[in-house]
Amino acid sequence: MRFLRDNGLTIALLLAFFASMTGMAYSGWGHENHELTRHHLPAIGFVAYITSENFFSALFENWESEWLQMATYVVLTAYLFQRGSSESHDPDDNSTGSTDKEPPPRSHSWIYEHSLGLALGLLFVLSFLGHFFASHSAYNSDAAAHGETVQSALAYLGNARFWFESFQNWQSEFFSTATLIVFSIFLRYRGSPESKPVEAPDNQTGN
Template identity: 45%
Template structure:
């Protein structure tokens, strides 16, 4: 068990933090939702009812949507673009291991199965990381729209107005405001780490260059 925890500590720590903050989102969102319900003279909701509501779905997936978009774009952009001096960039002026054509790689027992298989399987596999993020982005985008349409329709009903379909909700400024306000913050965060990692360091972090490394050195 100790070996397992050491080998997977980074993943496990992030999953634990994710679950903790998701629970926090559910509980705090539930209280906020009921405060709004009481302010409008409507019945309060149970926690179970809230986490299956459009309000909670919208709140969660509009954030997931931006995270997966950010990471998908980051994977693709770092494949083709460079930033001199940044630990987030491939090195300039020399071949990077990531650019190696897997079709010319020496195959051994530990080589991933898709590389051994070749053909269309390898073609899919060599772009599978970005594909995963964009698929998750698309699913989150859809669920954000579904949850948002349900929540928006509930608000409309409380004011005696007709509800909307998912397609109609996609045409509202509210949906795009929710999306853009999250998207812009994600790319700002990426720009900050790309630029800051040129001059600043974090000892022991894989996201930083060695502390004594010159500013102009590019790559991890």
């Protein structure tokens, strides 16, 4: 039981992830078959749907925005400030963040010192590519079904549909992160490391 206690946060989030993934798969399958029926096409099975370009396009489209949000957040909070927010370094404290004058330990390489941002950035790039290729395949399948001209991968890179799919998620991630940063100035949640102490003044920066 100690394992569950020590890893409860990750376990709870992974369970929520798998539950949401299941809901996405089954509801997406139902929606896909509804659209096929509207176009007088035969319905597809569940396995066929979760291995289709439409499913992977939607999946990577969302993952892409999440990794972008987290990578950007990790990098920006190392250099920029928001006075009063629990999500920011104190701009007047020269012992933290990018103002740290102490040289890094020689045993730590530049890659290791920036590994969190690099890992999240890499996951964003991989998800972006997964979204692009799946969305491109889905677009061409839809175009072929309607007797329209298919596009090359290079041409699809300038397609409004692909960028709409990306930007509609990116904007929400950046806005929600900015909201969290500002809300943490004035609002509290007792016991959460993402919140300042309940008694802390609004102008206190950091936890």
